[in-house]
Structure formats: C-alpha cells, structure tokens
Amino acid sequence: MCYTCYYAMTHKQEMINNSYNSRQEMLINQNMRGTIYSSDRQILAQTVVDEDGSEKREYPYGSMFSHVIGYSTNGRFGVEAQANYYLIQSNARLSDKVASEMSGEKYPGDSVYTTLDVGLQEIAYQSLGAYKGAIIVTEPSTGRILAMVSKPDFDPNEIEAIWDDLLQDKDSSVLLNRATQGLYPPGSTFKIITALEYIRENPDTYENYTYQCNGRFTHGEDVINCFHGTAHGGEDFTKSFAKSCNASFANISVSLDKSSYEDTLSDLLFNSELPVSFAYNKSSVIVNETVSDSDVMQASIGQGTDSITPLHMNMITCAIANDGILMKPYLIDHVENDNGSVIKQFSASAYGRLMTDEEAERLTRLMAEVVESGTATRLKGSGYTAAGKTGSAEYNSVKTDSHAWFTGFAPVDDPQICVTIIIEGAGSGGDYAVPIAKRVFNAYLGTGGTNND
Numbered sequence: 001m002c003y004t005c006y007y008a009m010t011h012k013q014e015m016i017n018n019s020y021n022s023r024q025e026m027l028i029n030q031n032m033r034g035t036i037y038s039s040d041r042q043i044l045a046q047t048v049v050d051e052d053g054s055e056k057r058e059y060p061y062g063s064m065f066s067h068v069i070g071y072s073t074n075g076r077f078g079v080e081a082q083a084n085y086y087l088i089q090s091n092a093r094l095s096d097k098v099a100s101e102m103s104g105e106k107y108p109g110d111s112v113y114t115t116l117d118v119g120l121q122e123i124a125y126q127s128l129g130a131y132k133g134a135i136i137v138t139e140p141s142t143g144r145i146l147a148m149v150s151k152p153d154f155d156p157n158e159i160e161a162i163w164d165d166l167l168q169d170k171d172s173s174v175l176l177n178r179a180t181q182g183l184y185p186p187g188s189t190f191k192i193i194t195a196l197e198y199i200r201e202n203p204d205t206y207e208n209y210t211y212q213c214n215g216r217f218t219h220g221e222d223v224i225n226c227f228h229g230t231a232h233g234g235e236d237f238t239k240s241f242a243k244s245c246n247a248s249f250a251n252i253s254v255s256l257d258k259s260s261y262e263d264t265l266s267d268l269l270f271n272s273e274l275p276v277s278f279a280y281n282k283s284s285v286i287v288n289e290t291v292s293d294s295d296v297m298q299a300s301i302g303q304g305t306d307s308i309t310p311l312h313m314n315m316i317t318c319a320i321a322n323d324g325i326l327m328k329p330y331l332i333d334h335v336e337n338d339n340g341s342v343i344k345q346f347s348a349s350a351y352g353r354l355m356t357d358e359e360a361e362r363l364t365r366l367m368a369e370v371v372e373s374g375t376a377t378r379l380k381g382s383g384y385t386a387a388g389k390t391g392s393a394e395y396n397s398v399k400t401d402s403h404a405w406f407t408g409f410a411p412v413d414d415p416q417i418c419v420t421i422i423i424e425g426a427g428s429g430g431d432y433a434v435p436i437a438k439r440v441f442n443a444y445l446g447t448g449g450t451n452n453d
Contacts, residue, residue, distance in 0.1 A: 031090040033057070034109035036069060036079055038118045039146075039333060044069050045080065045156075047109075059156045061118070064125045067150040067177040068116065068331070071159045078177070082278050083112040083332055086344065091337040108338035115333050120147040123443050127436040132424040133403075134178035134310045137440055140318035140409060140418045142348035143327030147440075150178040180280040183307040184422055187393025187429070188227075188244040188375075189405045190285075190302030192316065192363060195241055196355060197264045198252050199362055209237040209252070217247035222294045224250035224301065227392055227428070241366045242374030244390060246301050253300030254293050261287045261296070268316055268354055275328045275351045276311070283308040302393060314420035316354070317407045320367070321387075321415035324360040326351040368412050375430040376406065379438050384445050386410035388437065390429030401425060406433035410441045417444045 032055075036045040044065050048058045057072050059065065070078020072087075080087070090097070090107035097107050117137075124135040124147045137147035152174050154166060166174050176182060199206050213232035217224045226232065226246045232239070240248035266272065270285045285306045287299050298304030311329070319326040328351050335344040355363075367387035371379045375390040388408020395403055404426035409418040419437045426432040 027088040030107060031088055031109045032106040033072065034087040034089075035111040036083070036087070037111060037113045038116045038121075039114060040118060041113070042118045044114065044116070045072075057156075061121075062157060063153040063155045064121060064149075065116070066153040066156050067179070068145075068148040069114075069156070071156040073159050074163050077175070078278075079112065079114060079331055083335075086110050086112055086335045091341075091343050093337075093339060096338065110343055111336050111338070113333045113336065114331050115144040115146060116148070116331070117146045120440060120443060121149065123147075123439055124149045124436070127439050128423070131426060132178070133422045133426075134182055135419070135421050135436065135440070136179045136310050136314045137444075138314055138318055138329060138418045140321035140415050141327065143318070143329045144333075144348070145329055145331050146417070146444075148177075148179045148331075150176070150182070177279065178310065178422070180276075180278065180309055180311045182309060182422070183281050183283070184309075184403055184405075184424075185304075185306050185393040185395055186302035186308045186313060187391030187403065187405050188246070188302055189313055189389050189391035189393075189407050189429075190300070190306060190308075191241060191244065191249055192320070192367070192389050192407075193264065193268060194249055194253060194256075194300040195237075195366060196268075196359060196363060197256055197261050198237075199359060200264060201257060201260060206237055209240070211235050211240060211245070211248040211251055213240075213245050213247045215247065217250040217297075219250070219254055219293060219297060222297060224297055238366060238369050239373075241389075242369040242372075244370075244375050249301050250297045253296050256296070256300075258287055258289050258291065258296065262289075269312065270308075274312060274315070275326075276330075278331060280311055281309055283312045302391060310420045310422050313405075313407050314418060317388075317409060317420060318418045319354040320360045320363045321409040321418055322360075323357040324353050324355040326354050364412060367408060371408075375428075376408070376434045378430065378434045379408075379410075379441070382438060382442060384410050384441065385412040386437075386441060387412050388434075390434060392428050395425075402427055404429040404432040406430075406437045408437060410445060417441065 033047045045059050047055050070080040072080040089110050092108050100107050128151050135149045138145050154174050215226050215229045215231040224246050232243050232245045270283050328349050332346050334342050364387050370376045371386050376388050379386045391405030392402040404423040406429050407420040409415040419440050421433040421436050423432050
C-alpha cells in the first residue's frame with residue numbers, strides 16, 4: 001500500500017495518461033482540452049465547439065507544426081501526447097468552475113506554452129520545401145527547442161479523414177518525426193566525433209598532423225574515396241576537417257585506440273538513452289576491440305552501420321557551443337490556467353558535461369574554419385560568425401546518392417542558436433543544407449547578410 005501511494009504521487013503523469021485509467025476519461029469529460037501556444041503566444045492547437053455542441057481540435061497552422069505539435073485524435077502524438085496530463089486538467093478558479101457548471105459547460109482547461117518560435121518554424125518549413133528531411137533549431141545555452149520541422153508532413157486538422165491512407169503509406173512514413181525518430185548515416189558530420197577522439201588521444205601533437213591526399217586512402221584491401229574523388233593535396237588536421245577529407249580521416253581512424261573511441265562514443269550518448277521527455281530513437285555506432293579496421297574506417301567518416309537522429313547530432317553540436325555542457329532539450333515552457341496564472345514552470349537543466357571546455361573550444365575552432373575556408377563558406381559575409389560541419393551521407397550502393405547534412409551554431413564567440421539539417425537524397429551538404437542554415441541564422445540574428453546562395 002505504501003509503494004502504491006508513493007508511485008501514484010511520483011508518477012502522476014504516467015498514471016493519468018495510462019489508457020486503462022478511467023480517471024483520464026473523467027477529466028476529458030469534465031474539462032475542455034487546453035490550448036497549446038507558441039513562445040510568442042500564437043495558438044498552435046485549440047478546441048473549438050460547434051453549434052451542435054461537438055468538440056473539434058483545431059490546428060491554425062495546419063501542416064507547419066504537424067510533427068512537433070502532433071494530434072490528439074486516433075491516439076496522441078507530439079506535444080499533444082507529451083503535455084496531455086496538463087491539457088486535460090483544469091486549475092480554473094472556483095468561481096469560474098461554478099459558472100461553467102451553471103451554464104452546462106465544461107471547465108476551462110489549462111494551456112501549455114511551448115518554446116517554439118513561429119517565425120523560425122515558418123522559415124525552416126518553407127526552406128525545406130518539397131524535400132524529405134528534418135530541421136531542428138535550438139538554444140544551446142538552455143536546451144530550448146525553437147523550431148522542429150519534419151517532411152513529408154500532414155494536416156492534423158484532417159487526421160481522422162486521412163488516417164487510413166497514412167497508415168497504408170509504407171514508403172514515405174509520413175507520421176514519423178524525422179527530427180527525433182529518423183535514423184540516418186551521419187556522413188561527414190560524424191568527423192566531429194572522430195576529431196574529438198583524435199584530439200583526446202593526441203592532445204599535444206594533433207596540430208602537427210599532416211597528410212597528402214590523392215583522393216583515396218588504401219588500407220589492405222579496403223579503399224576510402226573522397227567525395228567525388230577530390231584530391232585535396234597536402235593537409236594539416238584543420239584543413240582535413242574543413243575540407244572534409246575522407247581519405248585523411250580514414251588514415252586517422254586506423255591509428256585510433258578502439259577502446260578509447262568506444263568510450264568517447266559512450267560519452268556522447270551513442271547507443272544510449274537521451275535525456276528528453278518526447279519520442280525519439282537511439283543512435284547507433286559500433287566501435288570496439290572486436291570490429292575490423294575496415295569497419296572503423298567506415299564509422300570514422302559516418303558511413304557503414306552508423307546511424308543518428310538529427311536531434312542527437314544537434315545535442316552534440318549544442319554541447320560544443322556550450323563549453324562542453326549539454327543542456328537537456330525541452331519543448332514545454334510553462335502551463336497556465338484560464339486566468340493566466342502559471343501552474344507549472346519548466347526551466348533549463350543541465351544533463352552534464354560531454355567534453356572538457358578545452359575540447360569544446362578546439363572543436364569550435366575546427367568548425368569555424370569549415371565556414372571560413374571549407375565546405376560551408378556560403379555562410380560567410382552574413383554579418384555574424386558561424387561554426388559548423390557539413391555532410392554528404394551515402395545511403396545506398398549508388399555512390400552519387402547522398403543525404404545533405406549541416407550542423408552548426410552562431411555566433412562563434414557567443415553561441416545563441418544551433419541548427420541541424422538533413423535533406424534526404426539532395427546531395428552535398430554545402431550546396432543544399434548550408435543555404436537553409438543561413439536563412440535560419442539570418443532570421444534569428446536579425447541580419448539579412450550578403451546573398452552568397
């Protein structure tokens with residue numbers, strides 16, 4: 001009995017949200033489902049009552065917030081699921097409840113205010129266009145999620161009418177939130193992790209590294225080619241990273257200690273649970289003492305069996321921007337009753353340190369050089385400094401087919417925004433993902449920049 005009481009007190013949301021709990025149905029019948037707002041108090045989801053008294057959930061922005069806000073019909077998804085406990089409660093004043101009872105109406109439900117920015121969401125949504133993929137925009141110093149877009153999308157206003165068609169569409173996986181659940185080969189964005197491992201193993205000498213790239217690296221019977229067979233010539237460590245040289249990083253990978261590499265992957269939460277309160281998939285990279293050099297070479301450049309979500313890549317990037325400390329990503333800022341009183345306030349909280357501040361600073365310098373002289377020079381001339389890493393991740397046997405990646409932050413000296421983008425099948429990250437990042441950075445930092453697109 002004591003344990004049951006303790007569990008009920010410490011797991012209120014799980015208890016209420018459980019489909020077997022009749023208390024949830026009672027609250028739904030008693031209270032009007034609350035409204036979901038953006039951070040700037042724009043309505044993202046609300047319940048409207050028709051003339052005949054029937055209730056309908058309405059999403060004013062349609063498909064623009066379809067995955068992150070989700071739906072509450074035919075099950076629940078997105079913030080509708082995450083915040084369900086609060087949305088079906090009513091902390092209205094007693095006088096308001098009495099007035100509702102006298103008029104035969106439900107109690108006014110509590111409202112949830114998210115961290116989402118409508119302006120940034122719109123830019124990200126429009127920039128992704130007709131491509132499949134995902135964009136996630138965060139504040140690295142707090143973990144606030146400012147925008148989250150996944151395509152293909154759907155209109156949550158029509159969820160009941162299109163439900164059967166969505167379930168039958170096995171190819172496009174429309175209901176999958178690619179930002180948090182989509183698993184992709186990270187491509188060259190993974191060189192951030194390989195670079196960190198090399199720095200950890202060679203803290204005093206990594207800057208002395210040199211390599212002569214002829215467009216490929218051969219180790220035994222294995223060959224790693226640079227993107228489009230580009231021969232980068234003589235390189236140091238910084239240029240190898242900035243130019244995203246596959247051959248150089250494959251050369252680096254065979255010198256790494258596999259056990260230490262495995263520890264670094266663990267530090268960065270690969271093959272682990274992530275500290276978030278919404279649905280996601282775990283990233284996976286296998287490097288240990290039993291894997292072959294061939295597998296390590298592929299893993300080091302983000303290929304082979306590597307898989308990661310845009311969310312996870314964004315979290316690693318945020319930790320770099322935040323001096324090595326990862327703040328827990330979150331979507332809900334606070335909950336208010338119908339009178340505007342704050343019922344529950346959520347705040348930034350640190351997960352912990354993923355790397356030392358010196359390691360974060362060294363990675364920042366490398367990522368800044370990607371913008372200055374490497375594969376992300378389209379970000380130059382924008383009125384602010386930026387740091388990032390591009391990626392072109394092969395996903396099948398056709399070498400010319402690749403996903404376009406970018407992950408980065410700005411400004412370099414005072415990171416305020418972190419952006420991670422993947423565009424399925426688009427090709428080069430520098431050509432396709434970087435211009436989108438530039439639009440998001442420009443919008444957030446209040447500058448039009450110079451059009452280098």
